[in-house]
Amino acid sequence: MGEESDAGDQTTESERCDHCGATFDDEEGYLRHLSTEHGDDLGPIEQRRVDSLRFDDDGPTIAMYGGAVGALAIGVLLAYLLFFSGGEAGGAGGPDDAGGTPDASGLTRPQAVGSVHYHGTIEATIGGQQLDFGRQRFQLQADAFHFENGEGRRWHVHAEEVTLAWAMQTLGIDVTNGTVSYRGTTYGDDPGETARVLVNGESVTPTEYVLQKGDRVRIVANASAGNSSSANASAANGSGSA
Numbered sequence: 253m254g255e256e257s258d259a260g261d262q263t264t265e266s267e268r269c270d271h272c273g274a275t276f277d278d279e280e281g282y283l284r285h286l287s288t289e290h291g292d293d294l295g296p297i298e299q300r301r302v303d304s305l306r307f308d309d310d311g312p313t314i315a316m317y318g319g320a321v322g323a324l325a326i327g328v329l330l331a332y333l334l335f336f337s338g339g340e341a342g343g344a345g346g347p348d349d350a351g352g353t354p355d356a357s358g359l360t361r362p363q364a365v366g367s368v369h370y371h372g373t374i375e376a377t378i379g380g381q382q383l384d385f386g387r388q389r390f391q392l393q394a395d396a397f398h399f400e401n402g403e404g405r406r407w408h409v410h411a412e413e414v415t416l417a418w419a420m421q422t423l424g425i426d427v428t429n430g431t432v433s434y435r436g437t438t439y440g441d442d443p444g445e446t447a448r449v450l451v452n453g454e455s456v457t458p459t460e461y462v463l464q465k466g467d468r469v470r471i472v473a474n475a476s477a478g479n480s481s482s483a484n485a486s487a488a489n490g491s492g493s494a
Contacts (some may be wrong), residue, residue, distance in 0.1 A: 362411035370465035417458035432473035445474030
């Protein structure tokens with residue numbers, strides 16, 4: 253989506269259209285171009301971004317005001333029920349897609365999707381093979397964190413509280429404080445195996461570390477000498493074409 257160029261200490265970003273290759277100096281111009289020139293060919297994430305621009309242009313409508321009033325009334329009713337039921341109604345922890353709550357794997361979900369947009373880089377070598385996140389099966393896997401436009405080194409974050417573990421899980425990689433699992437193989441749970449997860453050269457706890465603008469992520473996971481052949485074959489299958 254974006255292209256970067258260095259000029260001294262300043263970094264400028266431009267938006268590039270994946271449909272026709274046109275470039276734009278700002279996001280608004282890029283989204284207007286998508287809407288007018290490629291409206292019938294937009295993917296789901298592009299469509300949401302275009303729709304958000306339309307909302308900004310049009311402003312809130314009467315229907316939106318009505319919806320807000322209705323939502324407020326529902327909120328008051330729920331608070332009333334919770335108060336008089338002793339709070340038991342909230343024991344389930346809210347809806348499954350609520351930001352900030354654990355998902356099925358226990359990882360905390362991102363919050364406020366669409367509220368931010370920043371980038372960082374990643375390199376991942378697993379089983380002796382460097383993963384190519386530019387391949388189709390790694391592209392646009394989640395709204396909150398993804399790769400796009402065939403770019404496999406620069407990631408995009410579009411939400412708050414995106415942990416490194418949650419981001420990697422969207423790519424099929426499970427990372428903990430001591431292990432890395434990919435395509436059925438876990439590294440770091442046996443003596444002699446390597447499983448390192450670094451951000452800006454420092455070890456982090458993936459389930460707790462929240463990705464920041466400009467972060468450089470590096471994952472290295474290798475089997476011990478006795479298991480290297482099967483592990484390398486598994487990783488090689490994972491780095492093949494989508």
